[in-house]
Amino acid sequence: MLEKGIGQSVKRKEDFRFITGRGNYTDDISLPHQLYAYFLRSPIAHAKLNSVNIEEALKCDGVKAIYFGKDTQAFLPCGWETPTRNGTPPMAEPPWPLFAQDKIRFVGEIIAVVIADTVNHAKDASELIQYDYEELEAVVSPEKSLEISSELIWDNIPNNQCFDWEIGDKEMTDKAFNSAAFTASIELLNNRLVPNAMEPRSYIGSYDKGKDEYTLYTTTQLPHIIRMLVCGVLGLEEQKVRVISPDVGGGFGSKAFHYAEESIVTWASQKLNKPIKWTAERSEAFISDRHGRDHITNAEVAIDDSGNFMAMRVNTVAALGGYLSGSGPAIPTFFYGPLIPGPYKTPTFYCNVRGVFTNTVPVDAYRGAGRPEATYVTERLVEAAAEVTGINSIELRKRNFIQPDQFPYNSPGTLTYDSGDYEATLDSALKSINYDDFNKRKAESKSNGKLRGLGISCYIEACGVAPSKLTLEAGGRGGYYESSTVRINPTGSVTVFTGSHSHGQGHETVFAQIVHEKLGVAFESIDVVHGDTGRVPFGVGTVGSRSLAVGGPALMRSIDKIIEKGKKIAAHLLDSSVEEIVFKDGEFSVSESNKFVAFADVVGAAYVPGNYPIETLEPGLEETSFYDPPNLTYPAGAHICEIEIDPETGQIDIKNYCVSDDFGIVMNPMIVEGQVHGGVAQGIGQALFENCIYEENTAQLINGSFMDYTMPRADNVPHMIVETEVTPCAHGLGVKGCGEAGAIAAPPAVIHAILDALKEKGVTEFDMPATPNKVWNAINNKS
Numbered sequence: 075m076l077e078k079g080i081g082q083s084v085k086r087k088e089d090f091r092f093i094t095g096r097g098n099y100t101d102d103i104s105l106p107h108q109l110y111a112y113f114l115r116s117p118i119a120h121a122k123l124n125s126v127n128i129e130e131a132l133k134c135d136g137v138k139a140i141y142f143g144k145d146t147q148a149f150l151p152c153g154w155e156t157p158t159r160n161g162t163p164p165m166a167e168p169p170w171p172l173f174a175q176d177k178i179r180f181v182g183e184i185i186a187v188v189i190a191d192t193v194n195h196a197k198d199a200s201e202l203i204q205y206d207y208e209e210l211e212a213v214v215s216p217e218k219s220l221e222i223s224s225e226l227i228w229d230n231i232p233n234n235q236c237f238d239w240e241i242g243d244k245e246m247t248d249k250a251f252n253s254a255a256f257t258a259s260i261e262l263l264n265n266r267l268v269p270n271a272m273e274p275r276s277y278i279g280s281y282d283k284g285k286d287e288y289t290l291y292t293t294t295q296l297p298h299i300i301r302m303l304v305c306g307v308l309g310l311e312e313q314k315v316r317v318i319s320p321d322v323g324g325g326f327g328s329k330a331f332h333y334a335e336e337s338i339v340t341w342a343s344q345k346l347n348k349p350i351k352w353t354a355e356r357s358e359a360f361i362s363d364r365h366g367r368d369h370i371t372n373a374e375v376a377i378d379d380s381g382n383f384m385a386m387r388v389n390t391v392a393a394l395g396g397y398l399s400g401s402g403p404a405i406p407t408f409f410y411g412p413l414i415p416g417p418y419k420t421p422t423f424y425c426n427v428r429g430v431f432t433n434t435v436p437v438d439a440y441r442g443a444g445r446p447e448a449t450y451v452t453e454r455l456v457e458a459a460a461e462v463t464g465i466n467s468i469e470l471r472k473r474n475f476i477q478p479d480q481f482p483y484n485s486p487g488t489l490t491y492d493s494g495d496y497e498a499t500l501d502s503a504l505k506s507i508n509y510d511d512f513n514k515r516k517a518e519s520k521s522n523g524k525l526r527g528l529g530i531s532c533y534i535e536a537c538g539v540a541p542s543k544l545t546l547e548a549g550g551r552g553g554y555y556e557s558s559t560v561r562i563n564p565t566g567s568v569t570v571f572t573g574s575h576s577h578g579q580g581h582e583t584v585f586a587q588i589v590h591e592k593l594g595v596a597f598e599s600i601d602v603v604h605g606d607t608g609r610v611p612f613g614v615g616t617v618g619s620r621s622l623a624v625g626g627p628a629l630m631r632s633i634d635k636i637i638e639k640g641k642k643i644a645a646h647l648l649d650s651s652v653e654e655i656v657f658k659d660g661e662f663s664v665s666e667s668n669k670f671v672a673f674a675d676v677v678g679a680a681y682v683p684g685n686y687p688i689e690t691l692e693p694g695l696e697e698t699s700f701y702d703p704p705n706l707t708y709p710a711g712a713h714i715c716e717i718e719i720d721p722e723t724g725q726i727d728i729k730n731y732c733v734s735d736d737f738g739i740v741m742n743p744m745i746v747e748g749q750v751h752g753g754v755a756q757g758i759g760q761a762l763f764e765n766c767i768y769e770e771n772t773a774q775l776i777n778g779s780f781m782d783y784t785m786p787r788a789d790n791v792p793h794m795i796v797e798t799e800v801t802p803c804a805h806g807l808g809v810k811g812c813g814e815a816g817a818i819a820a821p822p823a824v825i826h827a828i829l830d831a832l833k834e835k836g837v838t839e840f841d842m843p844a845t846p847n848k849v850w851n852a853i854n855n856k857s
Contacts, residue, residue, distance in 0.1 A: 079591035083744035087597075088582040097321040100276040100291050101353045108278070109138055111339055111352040112196035114186040114203050115361065116178045119212040119396075119433040119773030120225065123174050123205065126186060131202040136195030139346055140203070142186035143173040146341065148307045150334060155549045156403040156429070162238040165429075166231045170397040172307070172334045178207065179227055179396030180433050181775055182361030187338055189350060212433035212773035216370050216393040219430040227396060227431040234431045236394055237403060241411040242424035242486060250385035250422055254376035258458035263841045264447050266368035266393070266766035267759075268360055268783060269440050271577075273323025275363065276353040279339030283347050288315045290340050293322050295330040295575055296615030299552070301607050303332040303400075308341055315340075319605035322577035326756070327439035328363050329577065330617045331400040360778040365766060366440025368393040369406065369447050375455040381465045383474050386423040388414055388451055394429050395436030402438045403429060408548040409444025409536075409618075412487030416452040417496045417534040417710055418474040422486050433773040439617065441756055441817040445535040453531045453822035457829070461838075468504070471532055472497055482804070489536055491708045492804035494736060499799050500532060502734035503712040506795040512716070515729075525719040525834070526729075529826025530712065533819040537811035538623030538707035555702035556620070557613040558628035560589070560636055562695035564681040566674045567599040573613010574625035575604050579813060580745040581621055585629055587741060592633045594660025594673060611698055619811025622741065623707045627806040631699035639695065640676045646687045647671050647679060707803045709810040711735035713754070713819040717827040721835075724850030726762060726828065728792040733819075735796070738803040738810035746812045747796045753816020754794060759786040760817075761824035765843045784845075 078084045091097050128140040150170040158164055174183050186203055190196035211225040218224055219234040227234050251257060278291040288310065294300045294317070301317040304310065322329065339350040354362065370391045376384040392406035411425040460467035475496040476483050483491045512528050519526035539545070540554040557573035570585050586600040603609055613625070641655040644662030648655070648669050656665050663670035679686050680695040716730040733750055740746050763784040767776045777783040802808035821842060828844050829837065837852045 076591055078587060078597040080587055080741055082587065082742065084583055084587055084597070084742055086580045086583045086745065087586065088580070099273055099321050099323060100278065100293050103278060103291055103320070105278060105280055105349040108349040108351050109189050109191060109346065110193045110196055111342070111350050112188045112190070112193060112200055113184050113335065113352070114188065114200045115358070116174060116181060116183045116185055118178055118207060118209055119181045120210040120227065121178045121207040122210065123176055123178055123207050125206045127204040128186065130204070131188065131199040134195065134199035134202065136191040137188060137199045138191070139189045139342065140186055140199070141173070141342065143171065143175045146172055148172050148337060150332060151303060151306060152398040152403065153400040153551050154404040155551065156237045156239050156407045157549055159238045159240045159426070165237040165403060166228070167398060168228050168231065172338055180435055181773060182435055183396065184334055187342065189342055189346060211771060214432055214434060214768040214770055214773050216368065216391040216430050216432060219432050220391065220428065227433060231431065236398065236429040236431055239407045239427045239429070240425065241488065243422050244424040246422040247385045247387050247424040251374065251376045251387065254384050255379035256377040256459070256462045257374055258455065258462045259372070259374040260454050260458050262371045262373065262451060262454060264367045264369040264371065264450060265760065265764070265842045267366040267440055267764050268766055269326050269328035269363055269366060270785060271324035271326055271328060274354040274356060274359045275329065275333065275335070277336050277339045278349055278351045279341070279343035280349040281343040281347060286314060288340055288344065290315065290317045290336060292317060292319050292336055293329055294319045295322070295325045295577055295617060297575060297605050297607050298573065298612050299615055300332055300336060304337050304340055307337045316608040318608070319575060325577040326441040327366070327443055327617060330615070331364060331438055357779050360783070361435060361775055364399050364438040365395070365435045366437060367447060368437055371451055373451050373455055375459050377459050377463055381463055381470055381473050383418055383420040383459070386414055386420055386455060388425040390425070390427045392427055392429050393432045393434060393437055395432060395434050397436050399436040399438035402436055404549065405437070405439055405444045406447070410448045412485070412489050413445055413448035413534065413536060414452055415485050415487050416449065417476060417494065417532055419476045419480070420474070420486065434768055441753065442814045443618065445814065446757070446818045446821060449531065449533040449818050450822050453826070457826055467530060468500070471500065490705060491534065492705060493801040494534070494708065494710050495799060495801050496532060496710055499710065499734040499736055500712040502797045502799060503714045503732045506732035506734065506797055507714045507716060507730050519718050523721070525721055525831040527717055527827040527829065527831025529715045529823045529828070529830055531819045531823035531826065532712045533815070534708055534710040535815065535818050536706040536708055537619035537814060538703065539618030539620045540624050540703045541705065542702050553702070554614055555700050556625040556628045557611040557698065557700050558625060558632045559611050559696065559698040560629065560632040562636060562677050564677065566595065566677050568593065568595050568601070570600065570602045570629060571610040572602060572604050572625055572629065573610055573615065574621040575616045577616065579616070579621060579749065580742065584622060584741050584745060588626065588629060589633060592630070593636070619813040622809050623806055623811050624701060624703055626809060627703065628699050628701035630807060631701060632697045635697035635699065636695060639691070639697070640673065642691055643676045643679050643686065644671050647676070647685065704805050707738065707810040709735060709737050709812065709815055711815060711819065713823040715823040715827040717824070717831060719828070719831050719849060721853050724846035724848070724853065726844060726846070726849065728758070731792045732795045733797065734799060735812065735815055736799045736801055736810065737812040739800065739808040740798055741809060746798070749812045750796050750816045751794060753814060754820045755786055755791045756817045757820020758791060758824060761821040761842050761844060762786070762790065763843050763845070
């Protein structure tokens with residue numbers, strides 16, 4: 075086993091530049107003769123926009139240009155068309171203009187952009203832009219949006235309904251409920267979240283007039299997709315546009331979409347023949363970055379007299395915001411509904427989702443993207459089922475788990491789970507948290523005047539977003555494969571060009587570990603290049619925990635091609651047949667002989683082909699591969715949270731948090747544990763602190779800064795015990811995605827712990843976030 079090979083906790087090679095301040099982020103880049111953009115955004119959520127007057131603003135110092143709706147009719151595309159329920163209209167897909175045209179639909183929508191020699195000059199000028207509008211009543215609540223009396227956000231879309239989608243067997247589900255021994259129902263709110271990546275969005279558009287070429291520097295997760303979309307929006311040819319996404323300080327899904335600002339700075343750079351730079355301020359990000367979650371759900375579970383789940387029935391209203399974001403329609407449908415059955419052998423289910431427009435920031439993927447919402451519904455149903463049947467929730471879960479010998483398992487959610495051992499992960503987590511002694515700890519807390527509770531969450535997610543066939547059938551408008559080029563340089567070092575993109579996950583380390591393991595090249599001699607469409611082959615990028623699950627096999631295929639070509643070169647050098655050549659430990663050898671040639675010598679022959687089969691084999695040693703998997707991957711696991719509540723203040727203290735995940739084969743345990751820690755921190759944030767609050771009727775964002783929007787801090791995130799069980803994925807490298815699991819499993823685990831602690835106070839329901847004020851009111855029976 076190589077010290078820095080597969081399965082080892084190798085320190086991340088990219089971290090040196092990050093922790094020493096040598097990272098190169100978009101805002102660190104400045105180009106010669108650069109100008110600055112500032113966007114005038116609507117302070118009104120819903121209004122008819124009658125006119126925009128820029129005359130006085132144009133007279134300000136340093137102003138080079140001001141653009142607004144009359145200057146371009148370009149629109150942002152939606153990348154997903156959700157199929158609708160029989161008998162209902164097709165998905166409504168209204169246009170999203172780069173600049174507001176006749177109507178404003180959320181606070182933060184772009185009205186105009188000011189280009190100036192400094193940011194402050196641009197800001198000053200923006201204050202002199204005059205615009206006339208007629209304010210309309212705004213709609214915030216997804217349920218209220220559907221009411222006949224509600225103001226229409228789009229004049230031609232009745233009841234503000236974008237789509238009515240369903241999955242499952244409604245007739246069979248209804249029959250199961252009619253014959254059930256027990257039923258349980260719940261009403262849930264999945265609170266809206268603001269992503270808040272550490273690095274705000276930042277873009278620089280640059281135009282080379284001599285070559286008629288564009289370069290866009292952007293904080294994106296999907297460089298090639300952004301290039302394709304920018305070209306579509308602006309009518310450009312892809313070979314004329316280069317997108318560079320350097321170091322990116324976190325994305326969590328919110329940087330996976332094409333934003334208007336990207337196209338605008340690119341377009342404006344050509345009009346002015348100067349680079350145009352824009353970086354979001356934090357308060358600006360609150361009203362312009364895509365938000366996450368925001369569901370209202372009614373759900374039921376049917377159980378037989380032996381405690382077996384018979385069916386689940388779910389009705390959800392999902393807010394989409396004022397416009398459709400790139401994958402906005404997919405998140406509450408394709409990434410949500412199929413996961414409702416969870417890790418349980420529920421025979422049938424039915425899920426109906428209505429997507430609605432609201433006068434809020436558009437909603438799209440945020441860490442987990444549909445899977446946290448599904449797991450929250452399913453696990454809350456399990457606890458409700460335990461309550462009505464009187465069966466301990468641990469026993470109830472085990473009784474209903476899909477068993478290891480049932481894989482591959484065809485879920486009623488139309489997915490095929492390929493592997494898993496759900497009871498093993500639950501048992502591991504129970505052991506880690508010392509479950510058998512919990513009652514002792516609870517009694518100790520009571521003696522100190524505190525309430526203690528324990529909550530369990532078992533999840534399964536579908537990630538490694540792909541395959542293309544599946545996503546296209548579900549409404550996607552693009553392929554979901556991945557690419558990789560492996561170049562063996564003449565000196566023997568290796569450069570990997572991957573279509574995946576890193577924004578904190580550790581790609582440069584793990585991909586280097588794979589190359590090191592397979593080729594025997596020194597770990598330090600392997601570079602991984604990503605984020606530059608001018609250097610790497612066309613790839614999709616990083617969303618949905620897909621980098622290693624989809625990008626990894628693409629890399630492995632290129633490595634295999636390198637080895638196969640190396641065998642042909644070695645066969646020539648060793649005067650042997652290709653069939654006899656074996657590659658192991660960095661050497662090509664003839665089987666059952668002592669004849670061998672080092673990998674470095676084969677590389678030398680490839681680039682200096684004096685002794686080389688030039689008639690049958692091209693010089694050089696570089697290979698490119700694309701990989702489109704046959705299935706998604708299905709990580710699963712159990713999270714257990716133990717909390718203590720001070721009934722005098724409602725303050726919650728997480729005392730213990732234990733995790734047992736099945737991520738298939740683990741390439742770097744340290745990186746995986748770090749991903750779990752980050753995901754759990756964000757899940758705790760949703761459960762206890764974060765909540766995007768809009769004022770009813772005006773749709774003004776009340777908590778649009780870190781002064782009011784509470785983020786989890788270091789002292790809110792406990793020490794975690796993270797364990798892993800391994801059932802390899804049936805395809806690819808045997809890995810399953812790990813980046814989103816913590817955010818998926820943590821919210822129900824935390825809320826279940828709170829409900830367990832508050833049970834003696836008669837509290838049976840609780841919506842996120844569980845702030846101290848809400849907990850105190852619940853304890854004291856105050857609304």
